[in-house]
Amino acid sequence: MREGVGEKVVPDRATIIFFSGDLDKALVGFNLATTAAAMGWETTLFFTFWGLNIIKKKRQVSKALGIKRKLFKLLNRGGAERLALSKFHLLGLGTGMIKKLMKETRMPSVEELLSICKGMGVKIIACTTTMALEGLTRDNLIEEVDEFAGAATYLSYAKDSKVNLFI
Amino acid sequence: MREGVGEKVVPDRATIIFFSGDLDKALVGFNLATTAAAMGWETTLFFTFWGLNIIKKKRQVSKALGIKRKLFKLLNRGGAERLALSKFHLLGLGTGMIKKLMKETRMPSVEELLSICKGMGVKIIACTTTMALEGLTRDNLIEEVDEFAGAATYLSYAKDSKVNLFI
Amino acid sequence: MREGVGEKVVPDRATIIFFSGDLDKALVGFNLATTAAAMGWETTLFFTFWGLNIIKKKRQVSKALGIKRKLFKLLNRGGAERLALSKFHLLGLGTGMIKKLMKETRMPSVEELLSICKGMGVKIIACTTTMALEGLTRDNLIEEVDEFAGAATYLSYAKDSKVNLFI
Numbered sequence: 257m258r259e260g261v262g263e264k265v266v267p268d269r270a271t272i273i274f275f276s277g278d279l280d281k282a283l284v285g286f287n288l289a290t291t292a293a294a295m296g297w298e299t300t301l302f303f304t305f306w307g308l309n310i311i312k313k314k315r316q317v318s319k320a321l322g323i324k325r326k327l328f329k330l331l332n333r334g335g336a337e338r339l340a341l342s343k344f345h346l347l348g349l350g351t352g353m354i355k356k357l358m359k360e361t362r363m364p365s366v367e368e369l370l371s372i373c374k375g376m377g378v379k380i381i382a383c384t385t386t387m388a389l390e391g392l393t394r395d396n397l398i399e400e401v402d403e404f405a406g407a408a409t410y411l412s413y414a415k416d417s418k419v420n421l422f423i
Numbered sequence: 424m425r426e427g428v429g430e431k432v433v434p435d436r437a438t439i440i441f442f443s444g445d446l447d448k449a450l451v452g453f454n455l456a457t458t459a460a461a462m463g464w465e466t467t468l469f470f471t472f473w474g475l476n477i478i479k480k481k482r483q484v485s486k487a488l489g490i491k492r493k494l495f496k497l498l499n500r501g502g503a504e505r506l507a508l509s510k511f512h513l514l515g516l517g518t519g520m521i522k523k524l525m526k527e528t529r530m531p532s533v534e535e536l537l538s539i540c541k542g543m544g545v546k547i548i549a550c551t552t553t554m555a556l557e558g559l560t561r562d563n564l565i566e567e568v569d570e571f572a573g574a575a576t577y578l579s580y581a582k583d584s585k586v587n588l589f590i
Numbered sequence: 591m592r593e594g595v596g597e598k599v600v601p602d603r604a605t606i607i608f609f610s611g612d613l614d615k616a617l618v619g620f621n622l623a624t625t626a627a628a629m630g631w632e633t634t635l636f637f638t639f640w641g642l643n644i645i646k647k648k649r650q651v652s653k654a655l656g657i658k659r660k661l662f663k664l665l666n667r668g669g670a671e672r673l674a675l676s677k678f679h680l681l682g683l684g685t686g687m688i689k690k691l692m693k694e695t696r697m698p699s700v701e702e703l704l705s706i707c708k709g710m711g712v713k714i715i716a717c718t719t720t721m722a723l724e725g726l727t728r729d730n731l732i733e734e735v736d737e738f739a740g741a742a743t744y745l746s747y748a749k750d751s752k753v754n755l756f757i
Binding site: 421 | 607609638639640719722723740741742744745748749750754755756
């Protein structure tokens, strides 16, 4: 919180652009988001490009949108359970390993972190430009999404934020 | 725009460091830059490391600078047409596919986005430290570059900006 | 520095989250950090996830923490000498090549940059959440670390900073 003479108390704000759909980056992003929310910050998460995978429903109904878009969707299947690490993925070891480590050290999963975020009032925005590129509708995304918007909306949130990160 | 009592109206500012030379990140970066410029923000793009590939001329005259630097140049050929996706590249599918999708959904190409940026007054800075590392001269970069500068210049722009992103 | 009427002069501040353990990103991060420090900025570096590798001691004593954590450590060996490029690594060419180029163009190494940072008063924070995930103790990290802390501490530094980057 910051206080000025004769001013209303305005909460601190943070925005995080989730560009990446990698598990490791998502974990760090959610950790920052829940910590900021716990400190009373107004926190906004903007999911774009691969990051949109994090907020896709697990099973999507594929619409008839041409073979290329279908192929893209196949490669780019969503659902927070499917996120992989940005490293070590070729070995096929890293992702399973880190999920087990997370369980052992009692770190919440991505699904749990999303749900914790919502419970703490963190705002979740889905990028409409990416949705158009992939041919996705609102029904393809999880119900936790608060807002469907583009870069102009993101900038209007980021403008008054103390911390803006692109992950 | 922000207005204070007895102050001049100062436009909002944004800076984006283009570290990555990946097509997907470049698209998101240019989308944010053109949106900010359209909202009247003074927008500055700082191209460093792999990001310098985005603003290289398509065919460069290779100078005699030793075999290692030549090899690095070969691996690191520039030109916005050559940018690849950060994911799916091994399959050789992703990049062509997304370019076709961009055409189908009438999203402008990276070359077009660079040109749109210039037309909107977005400032384009090339990182001189990266240029020295790669042995590049000003002639190797596209004519749209406004300024050749290093980290100190970047920080002087970022200092008064509301949104600073590293992509 | 910024000066206000009747206010104390407060130095500008910057924070950089070192999420990545890649050589190229580390170089750019340290270049920004040393430049900011040279300009009189209070600069804070927060090493998390793969970035923690940059500030690990070269030889770690492996504690008996179960096979998965040991395997993760093996894949994720620390020490600034081991950092690889985010690109071209499969060829096995890139990292050695860029290190030679750095030497030829007299660019300092990551070890030297860390030491320069310390000498300039840059604050180095190690992420305790990552340390817990990997089962690391303070003894596993280099002596240059100033503080062991989590996301709340990072946000308290970032809150009053003019430039906050995630690399």
